Amino acid sequence: MRDANKPICDPGTWSLVGGAPEGPETLDEAIAREIREETGLIIPGLAPYAPARTEGPHLAGGRILVYVGHWDGDADALPVTEGIMFRWFDVAAMKHLTMCTWAHEMILAHHAEQVQQASSGDRDLPSGLDSARAT
Numbered sequence: 001m002r003d004a005n006k007p008i009c010d011p012g013t014w015s016l017v018g019g020a021p022e023g024p025e026t027l028d029e030a031i032a033r034e035i036r037e038e039t040g041l042i043i044p045g046l047a048p049y050a051p052a053r054t055e056g057p058h059l060a061g062g063r064i065l066v067y068v069g070h071w072d073g074d075a076d077a078l079p080v081t082e083g084i085m086f087r088w089f090d091v092a093a094m095k096h097l098t099m100c101t102w103a104h105e106m107i108l109a110h111h112a113e114q115v116q117q118a119s120s121g122d123r124d125l126p127s128g129l130d131s132a133r134a135t
Helices: 027-039 091-096 101-119
Strands: 017-019 047-053 063-069 130-134
Parallel strands (some): 017 130
16 A cells, blocks of 8 residues: 555555666566555566556656566565555455556456466466555
């Protein structure tokens, strides 16, 4: 859950961990650093997933690149250095959450792809998914 009273992108909503590159960082380096800083996690195999567009006063250019990786630990046990809390939700529960639109759409798209792959026998549906963003 993002802080509600800070000058940030999508305040007061459920969203994804992320942030912008600092200095000469690449997007890959930035998202790995942001995840480590905000959650204490190092997630091997992070990969770009899809671009998203959004608007807001604290987002340069309205472009977000969403990354995916896998982690299925206890979200309640993560240190919260930015935001209010981390929580796992079933995809079906998202319609009841105050979520930023782009994150909701990305999670639904990724989930649909995973279900399709699992049903076609390509691979098993992962038990946990940690998506993140870099702006």
